[in-house]
Amino acid sequence: MKEEQTAAAKNAVRRNDMAEHGLRKDSLREPLVLGNPTLHDITEKISSIAVGAPNKKFMLALTITGLMAAWGVVAIVYTIITGIGVWGLNNPMGWGWDITNFVFWVGIGHAGTLISAILFLFRQKWRTAINRAAEAMTIFAVICALLFPLLHTGRPWLAVYWLLPYPNQMQMWTNFRSPLEWDVFAVGTYFTVSLLFWFTGLVPDLAMLRNYAKNKLGRTLYGFFSLGWVGSSRHWHHYEMAYMILAGLSTPLVLSVHSIVSFDFAVSVLPGWHTTIFPPYFVAGAIFSGFAMVITLMVVAREVLDLHQFITLKHFDNMNKIILATGMMVGYAYAMEFFIAWYSGSSYELFVFKNRATGDYAWSYWIMILCNVISPQIFWSAKMRRSIPVMFIVSIFVNIGMWFERFTIISTSLHHDYLPASWGYYSPTWVEISIFIGTFGIFLSLFLLFTKFLPVIATAEVKAILPNAQPKHGHHGGSSTLNPGEAH
């Protein structure tokens, strides 16, 4: 209800603005920032979130997520001390929740780069309101993802450095033919570049916080990380160059990371894994799940931090369109897998897909179809794309569906492969479940801390898209005024 009222109020403001400029209502794009705030308003608003003292609600949330994380750490320590045997894995099924969670978290981490890099290069101004949080989410998700390749090994204390190629007296190198080794590079690169990109974008805002920090520690830390930013034209010049270059570097990563993660499966010989459709299908799926997680988080953050002004229904509308599009892509991939299984003439391949839909793990497959293919169809309706409760529920569905997609792929191909004599079944133990809950704890704790200590909105960028950030061209008439955020 509150949402609707606010929206109505904002719309009234908008109409007034439009009337003021003498524009026709239907020819105007929705503004990206509502309420026509001044630059100072934005600075005040965002920095007050970051430098203000944490309230009780925040502390409660952080306690819950912290406990989740701690529980996960207990399960992790137990696993490392006792062995992978405390999980439910067995002989035909060498992977289960571990790699499912890995791919799930890497997928979540996809939206960040897409929003920051690709949308930046395509001049999609609406990205500015959500890119900071999405990038933060990416980094936290990749941290969670990186836990699993390490934890799933039988001897993590060795895996932690034997997977890295380093010169040694044994002249023992890693196996560069292994997709797992490619993962090390792909995810490592992705994490590094994402972190740098995020940090670069943060520098002007950190300088802002430095100025607003209420204590010495804050001033010192924000000051240190803002790298002496004073906002000079030279600074802006370098900053924009660096940002552009990093965006360029990140763009191929959006495609490469999940392509390479999909190679973990596609390069194998297992029916159901050994398919060429995997790279594009995984990338689409990753963007799909990443945007779903952005929506889940931003719906909450917008409400709790009162960011309605910056994160508008238009943003959500755009993101939901992407969810609909990528959801259709994964739906197409699901169908195409069945077609190819039939078309290939391989009885093993055909069996695996029949078994996916009707076998022991059929429940998992149908959860996936329901969540990933059916539930986003509601976004064909513009009204639904703008309904906060609907999009929140669908985004949760998509998150669940995408987790089950990875689980279905891993479990159905492993549990019934070539020789029927070695077929088996797998279900997780409390330890695996705890570790997964733990990663959510880590992810959410980091995100909460992020909202508390860093600017959740890329202030500098949002300022640049304000209607009054640019010289007004309204009196010249013409189309340029229709796009108030246009940079010159």
Place this chain on the structure above:
Amino acid sequence: MSTNNSQHTGPRKYWKSLEELVSTRSVGEQARVTTEFPEGYDLPPVENSGVSRRTFMGLLSASMAVAATSCRRPDHKFVPAVRGVEYQIPGLPSFYTTVFTHGNAATGLLVKAREGRPVKIEGNDLHPASMGSSSAFQQATLLSLYDPDRMKGARVSQGYSSIDNAVSFIAQALNEAQAEGKSTRILLDEHASPSLAALMQEIEAGLPSVQFVVLPAIAASNAAAANNATLGMNGEFVPDYSKADVIVSIDCDFLSPVAKHAEYNIGRFTQHRRPSLANPEMNKLIVAESTLSLTGSNADLRVRLTPDQYEGFLGALAQEVGAGVSARSAVSGEAAAQAKRVAADIKSGKQAVVVVGAHLPMAVHALAVAINQAIGAIGADKPLDPGHQLPFSGDNRAAVQALRNDLKSGAVGAVIFADTNPMYWGDNELKSLLQRVSRRFAISMYEDESASICSIYIPMAHYLETWGDAISFDGTLAIQQPLVAPLNESSVSLGEGFMRIAKAANSTMFANTESYLGYVQQQWGFTGEGYKAVVSSVAAPSDGDAAMMASSGSTTWEQVLRDGVLRKDRAVPVASFDSAGAGRIVGESPKIAAPGGNQVYCLITPSYAVYDGRLGNNGWLQELADPVTKVTWGNVAMMNAATAKQLDVEYGDMVKISTSHGSIIVPTWIQPGMANGVVATTAGYGRQKGGVVLEGVGSNAFALLGPGESLGYVVANIEKTGEHETLATTQNHHTLMGRNIVQETTLARLKGGSKELFARVNVPGKKEGETGNRFSPPENIMDEYVYKGHRWSMSIDLSSCTGCNACVIACQSENNIPVVGKQQVVNGREMQWLRIDRYFVGEGDLETLDDNVQVVFQPMLCQHCENAPCENVCPVAATTHSPEGLNEMTYNRCVGTRYCLNNCPYKVRRFNYLNWHKKDRTPIEFAFNPDVTVRMRGVIEKCTFCVQRINEAKYKAKDAGRSRVRDGEVVTACQQACPADAIVFGDVNDEKSRIHSASKNERGFLVLEEINTRPQITYQAKVRNDKSTNA
């Protein structure tokens, strides 16, 4: 710092009283505990050395002085290493011959020892029963040698004692019993030792009140009694299956891996199971049975009968062949038609033989003898040679009945359980009678159900620890040679124990014989100087074992020890058929009781793993999958789908099987191919005492038997309990799903000279079963690697493999493969590198397969693919290809991503999910092969093609100045054990090698050839001798 810490590794113990505490301590400690203030209590506590503080300080300063002036360690004892142990070179194995007796079936073995401890059991190729192979059961006895649950010392009234004490107490008790006018019964299992037989005779003569009673858990009296009445031969045949072209088994599970002479039966049977285009001949196995046994699984023709039909079925056969003896009942319908088919095969002009399960009534045995007589199967050089009998076999029902009578009348004053466990397998009556005997003693390896009711027990030594001998079915003598001194110093062999007791009871006995070894040597004729004596009257070898008899007519003790065997002349009994006797037996014989209303036939057979439970504490065997059901760790109730439907039970549903004598609760196993209304279960489980491994495993099916009943068919009630158990199976899916993983063909096709014996691969566009689909591998854009030196390869003949599991245990023993326990098998984490996949094939689904079910066994192990999918996915290069074609696993490098396991199409890689050795208790680690790494948790392992054996052969070749290993010099553990000789291993680059020709064989196929992994194992297609089979 207690000296007997090793005995108290279990959970913390609380003692109820000081007496109880004393009883658990060693003799030395007992003295300390029982004396309230032992000598020297007021001195400072110095561990066992008796050194006072003052002396200690003195020594300390002196040793400091010594240490300061010299770097020499104090020498306690000089070992003159220049005079080492004969033939022993540290780091190199030594092989010793010995003999293992399974009941009265003796098999010569060759045991490998490293640094004085046995590490691997193999067959002695000079011994007629072994011919170089060994069964799973024999292989597994190695683990029992190092079993930490074996008795640690003699015990007298709850307390550890010296063996001399125990012996003298027992002897005293025997004399007391005699004084009371009562006798002593020494109960023992069947044996094959001529020396033991002589010793027992001598003891019975010297101690009139003592009588030995052979009391096996699983008796075969029916066969012996029938043979006695019909042929005048009170014993059991050991059939030579290589001499028969048509073998008709009436519920006779002679291919069972725990059958007496399993390795001999399988070896002889499979000699004619390897047809080729050049020689398209093979024997035909026809099995009539009501369950699906391992023998039935190998049948070319299976006849499904209910137990009441056996007699009529054989009667029909007898009539067809004109045996002159008729049955009391007749079969009709399908069974009669089948009998006609079988009779046609028997009368086809080829040598046939009919064998009958030991548990079937005498009438069936007598009919079979009559048929065998009529078809000329009995006689010298025939399948049933009267010269080939189990030694010391015979109808002992009278002796057992006499024992029961004496026990009932109270005439028995003392009983000694000599390596037998009637308190486990005995019926309730026998158990209570035995418990009524006032003096009970035991000589036993374990504190089992029987030993634990005894006041005194003497630990029995393992057969690898003591001297003894055994005679095999054809009269070949074998010496049981110890490889190691008894691990528990006070343990003795049965012979030694008997002798010591006799000596103590009657000092005039064995006055000149120092030990049982001396006694055996006397028996063998190695008297006086012993070692250099010459045996006279040694016969010339009858067949090819000439190596044994290098010096004809004289053999030294060393030669006997080296060869392990000695042939002596013996009179071959002549069997003459008595038709009237056969008729009489058929008339007299009891019938198998028929079930009433809602009752079922329950067939109780010995377990395919632990036999009658004697090796119940052996983890290797407990975890060895039943070859038919693939269930480990316990027994099940096998029944077909129709019976299960009637009972409304599914896989794993617990059912209660009960007779008037007792009941068991076991999970359901739905087994296609069983007769309706028949339930089968296995004995040997449900042990209560005798180690931690056997506790709580399965249910004791012996409990269903009444007095005088032996394993076989009983009439039982069966009901659903409503509980469920997840079965610990190593295979969860039982059909081939229409995949061409196992190739089959028929003898008819081979005879027809067909070039395409079977459908090759799953090629798109071809119909199921269509032949002529050859896989053509894609062109390689790179140059192929050329294997210039050796290239190791293997061939496995599915036609001769019977699924006996010998290879599985051989591999487990050779490669230090851990036992994971029941729960982990349920979890799917069994570690065996070599598994035998068993598929049920036939028209229809598992529920309707009963009549036409066929079984194939496929030993599955690392295929050492040339294009190994596991190798390229390992991120740390822990699994790589060797220049000799091996897929090698570097455990040190492995970080355990399990990607290789996932990507292995054959799923032969095993992951150490946990530290499986965490619970290993001393001295079990001495069973490990020192040439093979014991893997830690978190690493993958798999078959290495016994790379340690390859390397050993290469070193030897290099020492001999050769650049290449010769064919036959590398024998993998599985190949070595295989009684069927189904496994061929060698260098495929050597064009004269067996493997070279085997891999080019027209029956050869590669598993999953179409995914181009290029496996190095060529399987030979299974051939069925059945025209009706469509392969």
